[in-house]
Amino acid sequence: MSKTYNVAVVGATGAVGIEMIQTLEKRNFPVGQLKLLASRRSAGRKLKFHGRDVTVEELTQDSFDGMQFALFSAGSSISKEFAPLAVKAGCVVVDNSSCFRMDPNVPLVVPEINGDDVKQHKGIIANPNCTTAITLMALYPLHVAFGCTRIFASSYQAVSGTGAKAIAELERQVDQIVKGQPVTKEVYPHQIAFNVLPQVDSFLPTGYTKEEMKMENEGRKIMHHPTFRASVTCVRVPVYRAHSVAVSAEFAKPVTVEAAREVLKQAPGLDVIDNPAKSEYPLPLYQAEKYNCAVGRLRKDCALDNGLCFWVSGDQLLKGAALNAVQIAELLV
Ligand SMILES: NC(=O)c1ccc[n+]([C@@H]2O[C@H](COP(=O)([O-])OP(=O)(O)OC[C@H]3O[C@@H](n4cnc5c(N)ncnc54)[C@H](OP(=O)(O)O)[C@@H]3O)[C@@H](O)[C@H]2O)c1
Structure with a gap:
C-alpha cells in the first residue's frame, strides 16, 4: 500500500480552508487521516472530503498529535501561537499567514519559482502573499x-x-x-x-x-x-x-x-x-x-x-x- 500522511487543516471553515480541503481531494494528495480545525464557533460542523463527512474540531494545543502535515490559514496570531506547537508534535507546517514569511529561517516558496528552497525548512514553510x-x-x-x-x-x-x-x-x-x-x-x-x-x-x-x-x-x-x-x-x-x-x-x-x-x-x-x-x-x-x-x-x-x-x-x-x-x-x- 502506498504511504499516506495525516493532515491537519487549521482554519478549515474559512475561504482558504475550504479550498484547501477541495485541493487536497482534487489533487489526490495521499491523505491518511484528515483533521479539520477551526474556532470553537465551528466545532461540530461537518465538511465533505472524498464524499464523507469530517467533523470540524476546535483548535487546541493537542490538535497536532499524530499529524504529519499542518496547513494553516487562520490568521497570523493563530499561526504564531500554534505553528510551533505543530512542529513540536512532528508536523511540517505550511503557513498561509504573513507571520513567518520574512523569517530568515523559514523558506517562502512558490514551487514553480523556488521549489528547491523547501529543502532548507526547519519545520515551517511559508506561503507568499497572494x-x-x-x-x-x-x-x-x-x-x-x-x-x-x-x-x-x-x-x-x-x-x-x-x-x-x-x-x-x-x-x-x-x-x-x-x-x-x-x-x-x-x-x-x-x-x-x-x-x-x-x-x-x-x-x-x-x-x-x-x-x-x-x-x-x-x-x-x-x-x-x-x-x-x-x-x-x-x-x-x-x-x-x-x-x-x-x-x-x-x-x-x-x-x-x-x-x-x-x-x-x-x-x-x-x-x-x-x-x-x-x-x-x-x-x-x-x-x-x-x-x-x-x-x-x-x-x-x-x-x-x-x-x-x-x-x-x-x-x-x-x-x-x-x-x-x-x-x-x-x-x-
Ligand atoms: N483569502 C485569501 O485569498 C488569502 C490568500 C492568502 C493568504 N490568506 C491568509 O489565510 C488566512 C485565512 O484567510 P481566509 O481568507 O480564509 O479567512 P476567513 O475566511 O476569515 O477564515 C478564517 C479561518 O480561521 C479560523 N479561525 C479564526 N479564529 C480562530 C481561532 N481563534 N481558533 C481557530 N481557528 C480560528 C476561522 O474559523 P471559524 O469559522 O470557526 O471562525 C476560519 O476557519 C489569513 O492569514 C490570510 O491572510 C488568505
Whole structure:
C-alpha cells in the first residue's frame, strides 16, 4: 500500500480552508487521516472530503498529535501561537499567514519559482502573499530571461482575499442597493459594492500599505533577487474571486513583446491570453477556480527603457493560497 500522511487543516471553515480541503481531494494528495480545525464557533460542523463527512474540531494545543502535515490559514496570531506547537508534535507546517514569511529561517516558496528552497525548512514553510505570488508567476520567467530591475504595479484585488466575511459583505451590499435599502459596512471602511477602494491592509508611516510592500520584500526573497524594487498601489475591487495586477516592468536587457511572449508561453502554471483584436485578455471572472494564472495585454512600456507592460490574473484562493500550499506539501512527499 502506498504511504499516506495525516493532515491537519487549521482554519478549515474559512475561504482558504475550504479550498484547501477541495485541493487536497482534487489533487489526490495521499491523505491518511484528515483533521479539520477551526474556532470553537465551528466545532461540530461537518465538511465533505472524498464524499464523507469530517467533523470540524476546535483548535487546541493537542490538535497536532499524530499529524504529519499542518496547513494553516487562520490568521497570523493563530499561526504564531500554534505553528510551533505543530512542529513540536512532528508536523511540517505550511503557513498561509504573513507571520513567518520574512523569517530568515523559514523558506517562502512558490514551487514553480523556488521549489528547491523547501529543502532548507526547519519545520515551517511559508506561503507568499497572494498578489505577490500571482504577479511573480509572470514576472519571474521574464526576470530569468531579461533581468528585471524594478516594477510599477497596481492590483485589482477580489473581496475573497479578505475572507468569508468580505464575500458576504459584497453580496449583502449589492442586495441592499438593489432593494433601495441603506448600505451597511462591517469589513471594509467604505462601501465596496459599485466602488473601488485604494486600500488593502493597514497603512505604514511611508504612506504605502503593508500589502503594497509585500511585493518588494517577498519578491526579493522568492526570486533570490535582493535588489528588486517594486512601487505598488493595491486596490480592492468588487470582484468575488481572482486578483489581477497591471505591471510595468523594467529589465536590464532589451526586451521585445515577441521574445517576452515566447518566454511566457513556456512558463509553468501560466497561460498566455493575448489577442487584443478579439478583446481577448485574462479576466478574473474566468480565472476563478483555475489552477493556472494567465497573462496578457503584452506591450512595450512607452515610459521605461527596456520596459514591458502586462496584465496578470489568477485565483488568489488557489495559486495565492490553497493550491500553492498543497503544491508545497507535494514537494515533500
Ligand atoms: N483569502 C485569501 O485569498 C488569502 C490568500 C492568502 C493568504 N490568506 C491568509 O489565510 C488566512 C485565512 O484567510 P481566509 O481568507 O480564509 O479567512 P476567513 O475566511 O476569515 O477564515 C478564517 C479561518 O480561521 C479560523 N479561525 C479564526 N479564529 C480562530 C481561532 N481563534 N481558533 C481557530 N481557528 C480560528 C476561522 O474559523 P471559524 O469559522 O470557526 O471562525 C476560519 O476557519 C489569513 O492569514 C490570510 O491572510 C488568505
